[in-house]
Each structure stands twice: as C-alpha cells, then as structure tokens.
Amino acid sequence: MDVTFDRPFRRPDIQTVTTYREVWRVAPFRVLFGARTLAIVADTLRIVALSLLVYAATESPALAALAYGISFLPQLFGSGLLGALADRLPPRRLIALGYLGEAGAAVALALVPMPVWACLVLVAAVACVTPVFHGAANRLIAEVLPGDAYVLGRSLSNLASSLAQLAGLAGAGIAVAALGEREAILCAAAGHLVAALWTRLGLPALSLPATTGRLITASLRGNVALLKDPAIRRLLLTQWLPPGFVTGAEALVVPYAADRGLPAGWLLAAVPVGMIIGNLVVGRMVAPATRERLVPVLIAAMGAPLLVFLTNAPWPGLVAALVVVGGGFAFGLGVQAAFRDALPDGGGGQAFALLSTGLMTAQGLLPALAGLLAEALAPGAVIALLGLATLATAAPGLVRRQDRRHQEQRA
Missing domain, CATH: 1.20.1250.20 (MFS general substrate transporter like domains)
Known part of the structure; x- marks a missing residue:
C-alpha cells in the first residue's frame, strides 16, 4: 500500500539498519511507540481499578474477574465486523480517535453512576474498536520500518509492553491506595488523553488510497481471505x-x-x-x-x-x-x-x-x-x-x- 507523508522523515535503509538507535530515529515510530507505551500503562491501571471497584460494590469475585477480562472477547467481534476500517481511514485520525474513545469511557466509568452491567457493556463496546486502531498502528509501523528495522521496532515495542504492564500494575496499587478506585480510573483517562494528543500532534498527516464497498462486508470477506x-x-x-x-x-x-x-x-x-x-x-x-x-x-x-x-x-x-x-x-x-x-x-x-x-x-x-x-x-x-x-x-x-x-x- 502506498502511503503519502505530508512532511518528510528519516527512513532507515533496509540493508544498513542493525541497531535500535537507527530505528529510534524514525519519527513516526517514536510517536507510535511512546503513545502506545503510555496507553498500556493507562489500560492496566484502568483494568485493575475497575476490577477493584466492581468487587467493592458487589463483593463478587466472579464479577471482579469478569471486569478484569471483559475487554478480551469483544475484540473478536470488532475485528470481524470492522477490521477493514484500519485500511480506510488515515492512521493519525483513527489511532487518535481510538485513544480518545478509551479516555472518554474511563471518564464515564469514574464520574457517571452506573450499574455494574452498564460498566461492563461500556468497556466491551470500546474493546470492539480496539483491534481496528491497533491494526492501523501496526500497519504504519510496518510501512515506516522496512526490512529488519521492522523486527527491531517490534522488539522495542515488546520490551516497552512488558515494562509498561509492570509499571501499570505497580501504579494501580499505588493510585488506588492513595486516591481511590474512581480517581485511579481518572488517572487512566488522563493517560489515554495524552496518548491521543501525542498521536494527533506528533504523527504526520497520511493519506490512503480510496476504497469502496460496505465496511462490514469488506471486513468479513477480508478476514476470510486472510484465513484461507x-x-x-x-x-x-x-x-x-x-x-x-x-x-x-x-x-x-x-x-x-x-x-x-x-x-x-x-x-x-x-x-x-x-x-x-x-x-x-x-x-x-x-x-x-x-x-x-x-x-x-x-x-x-x-x-x-x-x-x-x-x-x-x-x-x-x-x-x-x-x-x-x-x-x-x-x-x-x-x-x-x-x-x-x-x-x-x-x-x-x-x-x-x-x-x-x-x-x-x-x-x-x-x-x-x-x-x-x-x-x-x-x-x-x-x-x-x-x-x-x-x-x-x-x-x-x-x-x-x-x-x-x-x-x-x-x-
């Protein structure tokens, strides 16, 4: 797929990139890397705080566990029905909107009085679109990091993911103990908001080839073609x-x-x-x-x-x-x-x-x-x-x- 960048950036040469330093010089990768790392910390903080909040309200271990893992399965439906959207909208807009949606959901969970079932439905609804903007981000990484640079970029992302999850777990314990569950969820919302702004202001404007056809039909057909x-x-x-x-x-x-x-x-x-x-x-x-x-x-x-x-x-x-x-x-x-x-x-x-x-x-x-x-x-x-x-x-x-x-x- 051809991607047009409105402003130039340094692309590493396929044959010469052998170090993390060369990968780090690619400006779009730095933005995607930083925003995603911050979002993982915020995700972990929100998941832990919501699980504790649900347990405090219901004293049900089953519901607390459901709150912890509610974002997994809905992604299957989101990818199946909306996956083609990752190739239809400019990545900067799509990724920023994804993080903004995460921030809005966290604000609602923290400030709007809702029954437990409504909280879980809200988290599941946001999870449906998660694979779409993650797919757009990963596609963009593959575009801007050719050759072995792509593998080194994914290696850096994996390292950051592991460290961010550990930081999120530690931060969740500290935030909940010091502030309370709802306030900790607001901290997660702030993290997602910063990730959205970082993406919107840091990524160059990108254009995609025009696509036609119904979104859901294209998503289903595309997934079937990939699996076949x-x-x-x-x-x-x-x-x-x-x-x-x-x-x-x-x-x-x-x-x-x-x-x-x-x-x-x-x-x-x-x-x-x-x-x-x-x-x-x-x-x-x-x-x-x-x-x-x-x-x-x-x-x-x-x-x-x-x-x-x-x-x-x-x-x-x-x-x-x-x-x-x-x-x-x-x-x-x-x-x-x-x-x-x-x-x-x-x-x-x-x-x-x-x-x-x-x-x-x-x-x-x-x-x-x-x-x-x-x-x-x-x-x-x-x-x-x-x-x-x-x-x-x-x-x-x-x-x-x-x-x-x-x-x-x-x-």
Missing part, C-alpha cells in the same frame, strides 16, 4: 497458540503456589523478566535468518520448562524455568517479518487487527479453560499439559518466508 491463505493462516496460528497456552499456564501459578506454600510474586514476575531478556538478546544479537531458524527452538523453550511443575522442584528452580519460558516469547521476532511479507497489498491494517484479536482472544479463553481443567486435575498437572500443547506447536518448518511469492504478487 495457507501461509498467512499458518503464521497467524504460530503467533496465537504458543502465547495462549503459556498464558493459560500462568493463570494457574497462583493456585499452584498456594497449594505448595511458595512465593507467588516471584513466580509471576519471572515470565516478564524472561520476555525482556529474550527480546534484547534475540532482537539485538541474533541475525535475521537465524531468528527464523530459531522459531521452533524458542517455542519449545516456552513449553518444555513447564513440565517441571509436575515435580516438587524448589521455588528458585521454578522461577528459573519461568524465566526461560518468558525468553521463548522472542520467537515472535522470527515470525513477524515473514508475516508482514506474506500479506496482500492494501489489507495490512486488517491483517494486523486480525493478528491482535486472535492473540487477545487466545489469551482470554485459554486461562478460563485452564481453570476448568484445574477443577478436575492438580494445577501443576494442567500447567504441564499446557507445556506439552506448546511443544506440539514447535514443529520445524512452521514458518517459511514468503518474500518471493509476495514480490511476484507486487510485480
């Missing part, structure tokens, strides 16, 4: 399933630790730490071709250490195993360029929206399924089963570059 393509479908499943299985396993760490009297906090912190280390090592120190060859190995590294939960290993050993699991998440750096290169012209935004939606859906559903299994089996056994499921996805040859086919299509 064997290469794209394989790459989507590769990015959806291993993280989903591991997230299901993470959801059982707390009950597992409680059964054995282990420090759950150390276990929960291990995976994000491993993710940070893995992204730094694989993103910065491993050559692009080697990253792709390491995909099955890294996926196996996500699954195999979970088998240790079948044993009575001491908690330092479990922490070390979970750090390795987190490091395996860097497999995505070997898949992302292949996924980008396999996409058809003119549908990148919708494809990235579908990728984000499937990932969020898997990470929302598999913890629930893991919880149901844990009603019949010990948590450690379910964690190990999910490790085996992750290992099953580590088939060699799962990822093949599509550059030649993609170049032929462009020609």
